[in-house]
Amino acid sequence: ETGVTQTPRHLVMGMTNKKSLKCEQHLGHNAMYWYKQSAKKPLELMFVYNFKEQTENNSVPSRFSPECPNSSHLFLHLHTLQPEDSALYLCASSEGTPDSGANVLTFGAGSRLTVL
Amino acid sequence: GQNIDQPTEMTATEGAIVQINCTYQTSGFNGLFWYQQHAGEAPTFLSYNVLDGLEEKGRFSSFLSRSKGYSYLLLKELQMKDSASYLCAYMDSNYQLIWGAGTKLIIKP
Numbered sequence: 001e002t003g004v005t006q007t008p009r010h011l012v013m014g015m016t017n018k019k020s021l022k023c024e025q026h027l028g029h030n031a032m033y034w035y036k037q038s039a040k041k042p043l044e045l046m047f048v049y050n051f052k053e054q055t056e057n058n059s060v061p062s063r064f065s066p067e068c069p070n071s072s073h074l075f076l077h078l079h080t081l082q083p084e085d086s087a088l089y090l091c092a093s094s095e096g097t098p099d100s101g102a103n104v105l106t107f108g109a110g111s112r113l114t115v116l
Numbered sequence: 117g118q119n120i121d122q123p124t125e126m127t128a129t130e131g132a133i134v135q136i137n138c139t140y141q142t143s144g145f146n147g148l149f150w151y152q153q154h155a156g157e158a159p160t161f162l163s164y165n166v167l168d169g170l171e172e173k174g175r176f177s178s179f180l181s182r183s184k185g186y187s188y189l190l191l192k193e194l195q196m197k198d199s200a201s202y203l204c205a206y207m208d209s210n211y212q213l214i215w216g217a218g219t220k221l222i223i224k225p
Contacts, residue, residue, distance in 0.1 A: 109157050
């Protein structure tokens with residue numbers, strides 16, 4: 001058990017659907033992250049929340065909308081996605097703030113998204 | 117600019133030693149991380165180096181040379197369960213993590 005739980009583990013959606021990915025951590029961490037992982041590509045940071053405040057948005061298209069209602073929960077709302085958005089979406093949390101040096105990330109197992 | 121490189125795939129034999137290299141170019145540096153990711157699972161933290169030298173943790177060791185922009189992960193006494201992808205990432209001057217594409221390690225009996 002990694003301490004970071006993501007649901008659903010697998011999601012198939014059409015381009016006109018609206019769905020949400022959920023991430024939950026009970027590690028007492030104050031920073032949470034969304035990453036996109038595509039095959040044979042580096043992890044792409046999408047969003048960062050620090051104490052529930054969004055501190056990073058890496059030029060992510062507006063069809064991805066994050067929500068962080070509290071420091072334990074993070075959502076990624078999906079709307080009118082494209083087939084190239086198919087990937088593994090990883091959530092992570094960290095005890096330290098994103099601007100600290102030895103900031104170890106604890107990842108969830110990811111949500112495998114397929115856009116038809 | 118920011119650039120990081122690691123081999124795409126490596127194969128090794130059970131019981132042997134393997135070294136996975138990671139090279140990077142950056143104008144600002146705040147440490148280098150290694151993570152392990154088994155297929156279908158979460159990446160898990162292995163090591164963090166911010167000073168030059170070798171850090172040993174059981175069968176795994178990580179080395180850093182800041183002047184050469186070079187790190188390696190050394191795995192000894194390989195076991196089948198070590199088959200996984202190994203992700204290298206450095207932290208730049210803005211504390212952003214810059215990730216390599218990962219090295220898939222295949223262990224053969």
